[in-house]
Amino acid sequence: MNEQTPCDTDGFHQHLHEIQDLLTRHRVVESLEHRQNMPRQALVESITHKQNLARLSRKLDRLHPADIARILESLPLEDRWLVWDLVRADKDGDILLEVSDAVRASLLRTMDADELKAVAESLDADELADLVPDLPPEIIEDVFESLDQKEREQVRAAMSYPEGTVGALMDFDMVRVREDVTLEVVLRYLRRFEALPDHTDKLFVVDREERLRGILTLESLLVNDPERQVAEVMKSRSLVTLGPDDDATGAAQAFERYDLVSVPVIDAERRVIGRVTVADMVDRIIEESEAEILGHAGLREEEDIFASVVQSVKNRWAWLAINLVTAFVASRVIDLFQGSIEKLVALAALMPIVAGIGGNAGNQTITMIVRAIAMGQVEPSGMWRLLRKEAGVALINGVVWGGVVGLLAWWLYRSPYLGLVMTGAMTLNLLLAATAGVLIPLIRQRLGRDPALGSSVLITALTDSGGFFIFLGLATLFLLS
Amino acid sequence: MNEQTPCDTDGFHQHLHEIQDLLTRHRVVESLEHRQNMPRQALVESITHKQNLARLSRKLDRLHPADIARILESLPLEDRWLVWDLVRADKDGDILLEVSDAVRASLLRTMDADELKAVAESLDADELADLVPDLPPEIIEDVFESLDQKEREQVRAAMSYPEGTVGALMDFDMVRVREDVTLEVVLRYLRRFEALPDHTDKLFVVDREERLRGILTLESLLVNDPERQVAEVMKSRSLVTLGPDDDATGAAQAFERYDLVSVPVIDAERRVIGRVTVADMVDRIIEESEAEILGHAGLREEEDIFASVVQSVKNRWAWLAINLVTAFVASRVIDLFQGSIEKLVALAALMPIVAGIGGNAGNQTITMIVRAIAMGQVEPSGMWRLLRKEAGVALINGVVWGGVVGLLAWWLYRSPYLGLVMTGAMTLNLLLAATAGVLIPLIRQRLGRDPALGSSVLITALTDSGGFFIFLGLATLFLLS
Numbered sequence: 001m002n003e004q005t006p007c008d009t010d011g012f013h014q015h016l017h018e019i020q021d022l023l024t025r026h027r028v029v030e031s032l033e034h035r036q037n038m039p040r041q042a043l044v045e046s047i048t049h050k051q052n053l054a055r056l057s058r059k060l061d062r063l064h065p066a067d068i069a070r071i072l073e074s075l076p077l078e079d080r081w082l083v084w085d086l087v088r089a090d091k092d093g094d095i096l097l098e099v100s101d102a103v104r105a106s107l108l109r110t111m112d113a114d115e116l117k118a119v120a121e122s123l124d125a126d127e128l129a130d131l132v133p134d135l136p137p138e139i140i141e142d143v144f145e146s147l148d149q150k151e152r153e154q155v156r157a158a159m160s161y162p163e164g165t166v167g168a169l170m171d172f173d174m175v176r177v178r179e180d181v182t183l184e185v186v187l188r189y190l191r192r193f194e195a196l197p198d199h200t201d202k203l204f205v206v207d208r209e210e211r212l213r214g215i216l217t218l219e220s221l222l223v224n225d226p227e228r229q230v231a232e233v234m235k236s237r238s239l240v241t242l243g244p245d246d247d248a249t250g251a252a253q254a255f256e257r258y259d260l261v262s263v264p265v266i267d268a269e270r271r272v273i274g275r276v277t278v279a280d281m282v283d284r285i286i287e288e289s290e291a292e293i294l295g296h297a298g299l300r301e302e303e304d305i306f307a308s309v310v311q312s313v314k315n316r317w318a319w320l321a322i323n324l325v326t327a328f329v330a331s332r333v334i335d336l337f338q339g340s341i342e343k344l345v346a347l348a349a350l351m352p353i354v355a356g357i358g359g360n361a362g363n364q365t366i367t368m369i370v371r372a373i374a375m376g377q378v379e380p381s382g383m384w385r386l387l388r389k390e391a392g393v394a395l396i397n398g399v400v401w402g403g404v405v406g407l408l409a410w411w412l413y414r415s416p417y418l419g420l421v422m423t424g425a426m427t428l429n430l431l432l433a434a435t436a437g438v439l440i441p442l443i444r445q446r447l448g449r450d451p452a453l454g455s456s457v458l459i460t461a462l463t464d465s466g467g468f469f470i471f472l473g474l475a476t477l478f479l480l481s
Numbered sequence: 482m483n484e485q486t487p488c489d490t491d492g493f494h495q496h497l498h499e500i501q502d503l504l505t506r507h508r509v510v511e512s513l514e515h516r517q518n519m520p521r522q523a524l525v526e527s528i529t530h531k532q533n534l535a536r537l538s539r540k541l542d543r544l545h546p547a548d549i550a551r552i553l554e555s556l557p558l559e560d561r562w563l564v565w566d567l568v569r570a571d572k573d574g575d576i577l578l579e580v581s582d583a584v585r586a587s588l589l590r591t592m593d594a595d596e597l598k599a600v601a602e603s604l605d606a607d608e609l610a611d612l613v614p615d616l617p618p619e620i621i622e623d624v625f626e627s628l629d630q631k632e633r634e635q636v637r638a639a640m641s642y643p644e645g646t647v648g649a650l651m652d653f654d655m656v657r658v659r660e661d662v663t664l665e666v667v668l669r670y671l672r673r674f675e676a677l678p679d680h681t682d683k684l685f686v687v688d689r690e691e692r693l694r695g696i697l698t699l700e701s702l703l704v705n706d707p708e709r710q711v712a713e714v715m716k717s718r719s720l721v722t723l724g725p726d727d728d729a730t731g732a733a734q735a736f737e738r739y740d741l742v743s744v745p746v747i748d749a750e751r752r753v754i755g756r757v758t759v760a761d762m763v764d765r766i767i768e769e770s771e772a773e774i775l776g777h778a779g780l781r782e783e784e785d786i787f788a789s790v791v792q793s794v795k796n797r798w799a800w801l802a803i804n805l806v807t808a809f810v811a812s813r814v815i816d817l818f819q820g821s822i823e824k825l826v827a828l829a830a831l832m833p834i835v836a837g838i839g840g841n842a843g844n845q846t847i848t849m850i851v852r853a854i855a856m857g858q859v860e861p862s863g864m865w866r867l868l869r870k871e872a873g874v875a876l877i878n879g880v881v882w883g884g885v886v887g888l889l890a891w892w893l894y895r896s897p898y899l900g901l902v903m904t905g906a907m908t909l910n911l912l913l914a915a916t917a918g919v920l921i922p923l924i925r926q927r928l929g930r931d932p933a934l935g936s937s938v939l940i941t942a943l944t945d946s947g948g949f950f951i952f953l954g955l956a957t958l959f960l961l962s
Contacts, residue, residue, distance in 0.1 A: 289770030
């Protein structure tokens, strides 16, 4: 009964395993057919062959497009293409919208012009606008010609807003009503629909110029006396609306704060031009948090885990190159102190501790500050307060952990002075990490940059080179001169 | 007009600045009153004083509880408490549910028993269950006594499910109807409500034993002929339902995949016991992604940026301690090769490069694999394929970047053999990073652990110690013996 919609990972894995099973059987049959070239045998195998594919195809028909999308993402390329061929064409569009960009590219590559056109024609204007940038240019022409005037304008409108704006996320499915009618009229009007647009929780009340006058929630439509006028019942103050140029992240935060399901998008003249729903916002929130998590490891984009080695290398090389540069700088700092290390080789063993702990503490500070900036909790004016606090934390950690490490160094190398230098260097590097952890994101914010981008690389570079310099410098001054 | 609900960060900052302005004025007046002890003066100031607070209070009255929550999070403790005192009591409950755990604790500390009881009584059962763990025990008793039998059972039910389950997130606000009535009857029934529960997009069709028979969307209620029976119109196949013990993360993924607004929670006998809405799920998704981002930096929980130094130290110390241990192990590995470093001090300068790049590449691999596991795309059976691919990526990176670094080392230290050792060590450490990056999360998954937890620490520890060992070991073998 629940076949179409598994709610948990186990349910999904059952479907995936069944499909993998069928695929394996199919491959076995294929290789048998290939080896045994006897005509009779070929015939028998061929029937099994067809049976397998038919079973696979029936299985896929019963699954929700979002689940097929996940299954495609979980299959290696050759299996993925086989399954993709078997999916009923009317689901193609929905599936392409659900899969990750990398997997979408791998699927589009296998489709010919007619298939692509069929998919494009099955989509709404806003969905089509999402897909267009991935289509071959010659197809786009044809697709545009197949649309009617209004749809074409909608697709162009949706495409005209840059990624990351509300305009790029809005759809054009909405129900509009006038304020001078009774709820009964609205109820009768709705009965003429076959279905309402997804996520319709409110109707937009507009005047003759399509300007937003208020919103009529389905709730107020249902709980109020049908004899009442829309104007009496609608909400017309403190409306949450969005503009097409508004930032999508801010919009997503608004959906979260005010528990919204759909919001009208209005232009400068308050004309309703579209609608954003919580489904778009959930996708947006998930995409953003994934981008942030991937960004921490320097992965530029969501990677198809079945992508080729070459594609993976491309996705990852930039980060490694940047880190190579910063590691090289740190290496040059160490090189400055060759003489000291030669005299006291224990320095070489101890120096990564100072650098490493500084990097960890710095990343803690910077992660917290970046988040607070993103939540709007921190402004440049609060800098001093934050600096004082983080310096306090660094000082405590420096004395405590630096002290522990200092004692260990004393015990290991029988030198109390080496221990003291270690404690001092750790405290100073933690203070450096705290200061940079506060200043780097705040300065980037003031310069109008994204405070998160590359903050972690910067602070690690600083605490590595700085840690080596402070530790080896202190050792040279106090132990070796 | 839009005063109550600013949709963007700028709008929020305007409110925040106005409030900060009023607070500053209030503080100035306070310090003036304190200094100038003249009676007439005191009187004048006192009026200004009251005016300021009244203005502040009016301002707060017009704001949405979610925005007041953000403003409280953005204010230092003394200002936060002042504003909290001025907030209208009927908003207290909603605000407490919106603020972060750390800020909630700071607010609850200032409230006396009567205030806490008033708040508790203003909340729904499921909301109260969220708040109870933070309340002082003596208050909880009183609160429970003030509830009626049904509410008390609901609070206990909600509290009986562990965090991270659907049961802990569900609410008890739902509209149930019978299948043997016409839509007209349902419409008349709904008109008896003052309001529907938030996020009602469907009614639950139940039998006499409260068992779920189907769902009736508001959409189908509105577009169908009112003479039709609920049973004809309701959806009764492929229903998405959740169990109270289901994992909340899986449920959130289902909301995202199937674009849901509300889902019934049913027990083993299919009795409807509650409901989960997209608003809960959005909060859950955001909390999870924040926990993951904070976890990467070893921050155990969301930190109140205005928390005391001591509280911050507590939140961060465990991570630093763990990293200290791993750094110490790496330091011991270096110590093994004291003799080699004494003979060739360039080794000390080059070794952090090998360790660092290995750590970066390993974190890239592990981030990707952990994400793929979370999405259900990877299973232990796919291990070999992933290992082969990651080893391929590591080999290319090792030859390319290791080659670059090898050439640099050759040029800097005039030793082609040192360059070769560098290239070899980097390639081997990248292979180690790739292998561990695939195996660590897969093994943790097979052991039933969270594949994400601490993966980054483990791989960095391995690539640090491993990198030092491989590089210094190769150098000792090929350059110094």
